[in-house]
Amino acid sequence: MQTAIFTTLLVASLLFFGWSVYRRLSLVLLGLPEERFDQPGRRLSEMFLYAFGQLRVIKKPFGLNHFVIFWSFVILAIANGEFLVNGVFPSVSLALLPEGLHRALLIAFDVVSLLTLFAIVLSFVRRIVVRPPQLDSLYVKGRSPEAFAILAFIALLMLAYFGMHGAIIAQGREAAASAMPVSTVVAAWLTHAGVDLTLVERVSWWVHALVLIAFICFLPLSKHMHILTAIPNCYFGALEWPATQPRETFEKGAVYGVGSVERFTWKDLFDSFSCTECGRCQSACPASITGKPLNPRQIVHAIKTNLLENGPALKEGRKGTLPLIGNEGEGTNTEDAIWSCTTCGACMEACPVLIEQMPKIVKMRRHLVETESKFPEELLNLFENMEQRSNPWGIAPGERAKWVSTLPVKPFVAGETEYLLYVGCAGSFDSRAKQVTVALATVLNAAGVSWGILGKDEKCCGDSLRRLGNEYLFDKMAKENAEIFRERGVAKVITLCPHCLTTLKNDYRQYGLELEVVHQSELIADLIKKGRIKLDGSEKSLGKIAYHDPCYLGRHNDIFEAPRTVVQAVTGSAPQEAERHGRNSFCCGAGGGRMWMEEFIGDRVNHTRVDELLAEKPDTVCVACPYCMTMMEDGLKDRGAGEVKVRDVVEVLAEGLLHKKG
Ligand code: SF4
Ligand code: SF4
Ligand code: SF4
Secondary structure, eight states: OHHHHHHHHHHHHHHHHHHHHHHHHHHHTTSBOOOOOSOHHHHHHHHIIIIISOTTGGGSTTHHHHHHHHHHHHHHHHHHHHHHHHHHSTTOOGGGSOHHHHHHHHHHHHHHHHHHHHHHHHHHHIIIIIOOGGGOOSSOOTTSHHHHHHHHHHHHHHHHHHHHHHHHHHTTOOTTGGGOHHHHHHHHHHHHHTOOHHHHHHHHHHHHHHHHHHHHHHGGGSGGGHHHHHHHHHHTSOSSOOOSOOOOOOOTTOOOSOSSGGGSBHHHHHHHHHOOOOOHHHHHOHHHHTTOSOOHHHHHHHHHHHHHHHHHHHHTTOOOSSOSBSSSBTTBBOHHHHHTOOOOOHHHHHOTTOOOHHHHHHHHHHIIIIISOOOOTHHHHHHHHHHHHSSTTOOOGGGGGGGGGGSOOOBOOTTTOSEEEEOHHHHHHOHHHHHHHHHHHHHHHHTTOOEEBOGGGOOOOOHHHHHHTOHHHHHHHHHHHHHHHHHHTOOEEEESSHHHHHIIIIIGGGGTOOOEEEEHHHHHHHHHHTTSSOOOSOOOTTOSEEEOOOTTTTTTTOOOHHHHHHHHHHHSSOOEEOSSOGGGOOOOSOTTTGGGSOOOSSSOHHHHHHHHHHTTOOSEEEESSHHHHHHHHHHHHHTTOTTSEEEEHHHHHHHHHHHHHO
């Protein structure tokens, strides 16, 4: 009788499970195509590293708890599989395996079940007592009934496991009892308590069975769907850091970007089902931290909710009714949220299951700018200046080379000049950044580097346009720039700005231009290493130096060491690190085109960053990006700390060389 009831329930639950998984995953196929099937070997190794190795999960102290639960899940899948099969075919069990293997498995199940129980208790304590802020956001609640139900399910499974095996051992029916240390202790308790052992065994068996069946039904309906999708999501993760966006094909009457959920790719949609709702992206995001309406977790959640709501209609060829971009509401992203992103990439760096939040935001920006012509008014000026004068300020191109008046600078000549110094708009026009350009030119001359400039023929690289979603204008400028670079025979480029670096190096590849692009800090570090710049590490005039990692130099292009090497070589000591630094650094607030926008909502990102740096009590803040320079200088002034100097890394070097000369 028990076998018949159990078999019926199990078959029904498996059918329900299959149907629910199909219903959700078939929605993913509504997305646009995207190539994620190449390089299987590399993909497998990433999957093992991030999914099974839980590389990013264990970066946070509490991540160890999830690590235990994840691996218990994997190991106990064997025990639970056996339980289900044995429930249908009572003569089949792991006891049929060779004795040594059977006993090893029993030891593992017993110990792992105890560890899991402990991990679940800690998870309850964390949710009820500790309550870290990243647990909750507007529509995702770490203390939701669903979250507690899942934890309770797992705890019940473990308790039932011990109850069942303890009772069997206490009745003397377990030949391998010595391989079950925890269950043996439970057996002793049960014997001591004088309970009805048959009843305990029967009740525990049914609790175990019903919880497993409930779990099978509930899994694909809940956020715990990630148990099924997170591992493949790591397999399909981006192999290259997505520091760039894909090109668009411009056709008359076409729609651009993503304005409704089916315009995302299948991978974007799959991402949304893989979110574990851990909140790591939220607690790394400068916009979320400073009170903006953007929350990367919310963006991913909105895509999932929108897809679930609109999916059935979309499958039938009708339009969805829940807007993807619109007024505040679950399943909808507000324009304020979309425009708050600095594209710093901190969310992608934090996500344990390799979800790519930032590119989804840029896709929605593209829709707003290119399909709907809807963008913050303050960007109109920027777009016009870029279109008419090829720079954000709208200054006449003839003014570009004005910074050179005091220096012997030559134009770039193919075959004669090694490097093109791509000065960039800030380095050409911004009065503070121009000082950095002069410092760099002086250093390059001193080290005997062969370099030249394009002068008035240089145009903005278009970084802000691309991140702001104005792909049409970016495309036009990128084509023009690529043409000039080709005509002039440019192969090697030095940039002052990480945004120019990433655009010329990563984005222009899509235009067939493969350049060797170095950031000035990399070139200088190399010149120091080769002995072409000599320093004695005695420069002390800048006092204690704290270094701020520019996101587009560090996180987006993996350049962390070069600026630190330069500071170390000049001062004799490594720069002071802010609490968030390197890969986990915090944006200055200017990336993603935010340089050209006011911050009307929440705190200012640069104030928060400056506070983090001031906590290190520096005399100088060292930067390696002209945007960061502006943000740090403004932030320090606003915080009444104007006495703290801000120096680009090349200025730190120039200072060292100057004093060395005496
Ligand atoms: S890219 Fe940066 S600002 Fe944008 S959502 Fe991610 S963490 Fe937030
Ligand atoms: S998107 Fe990634 S980091 Fe953010 S909540 Fe989901 S799983 Fe966590
Ligand atoms: S301005 Fe500096 S910190 Fe801000 S996004 Fe650019 S590189 Fe990052």
